[in-house]
Amino acid sequence: MTTQDRLQQAIHLRETGRAEEARALLLELVASAPDDAQVNYQAAWVHDNLGLEREAIPFYVRAIEKGLADADLEGALLGLGSTYRALGEYAKAIETFKRGIKEFPHNRAFSVFLAIALYNTQQYSESVELLLTHLAQTTVDENLVRYKRALLFYAPQLDQTWE
Known part of the structure; x- marks a missing residue:
């Protein structure tokens, strides 16, 4: 199974309410593809969904640095800003x-x-x-x-x- 296939599987898990399973898969994907912007973005997203805001930040930052574009960059910036605010990093x-x-x-x-x-x-x-x-x-x-x-x-x- 390719990284893209596994990423789609993780997204499906998150979207169907299986965020913990998605998180485990995404952490594996980040370990094998640390510079993949989409993998990092999805890892940030699932951490935020699970209330793990502090853990989400490095994934957001790396996703943005590694070249997210368009709607994904828009979502990542909004997610990162909201996460910083929620943690008091105004x-x-x-x-x-x-x-x-x-x-x-x-x-x-x-x-x-x-x-x-x-x-x-x-x-x-x-x-x-x-x-x-x-x-x-x-x-x-x-x-x-x-x-x-x-x-x-x-x-x-x-x-x-x-x-």
């Missing part, structure tokens, strides 16, 4: 989310997770600005749509008052 989370925003500007999840990390570092104005901006730009709630212009106006100047 500066690394912010840096990772900002990279994600730069490389995948269409994916608003990066900005929303960045807002959470900014909140965690007491950068409240920037956090709320991001959230208000994305809310105003994406909501279909007619009560909020009515105030879209006001929300976008106030978002970057939350501490300002007018007399």
Whole structure:
């Protein structure tokens, strides 16, 4: 069985709720193909699914360094940033989310997770600005749509008052 076949088997195991079996197989695959970006990405993913965030980090980092592209890179950056944030490594989370925003500007999840990390570092104005901006730009709630212009106006100047 090839590495690709075994990788597909591990993905299938993870997707069907057999994450521990997937993890064991992925650890074997990482040992035999340590520079394979996809193997490392899937290993990171399964560790995150199992609540093993700290163990997931090196796999995410290696997967990104070894050349993940497109949707996989997008997922890995979001996963890595979220994992850093969950572990209280806020500066690394912010840096990772900002990279994600730069490389995948269409994916608003990066900005929303960045807002959470900014909140965690007491950068409240920037956090709320991001959230208000994305809310105003994406909501279909007619009560909020009515105030879209006001929300976008106030978002970057939350501490300002007018007399």
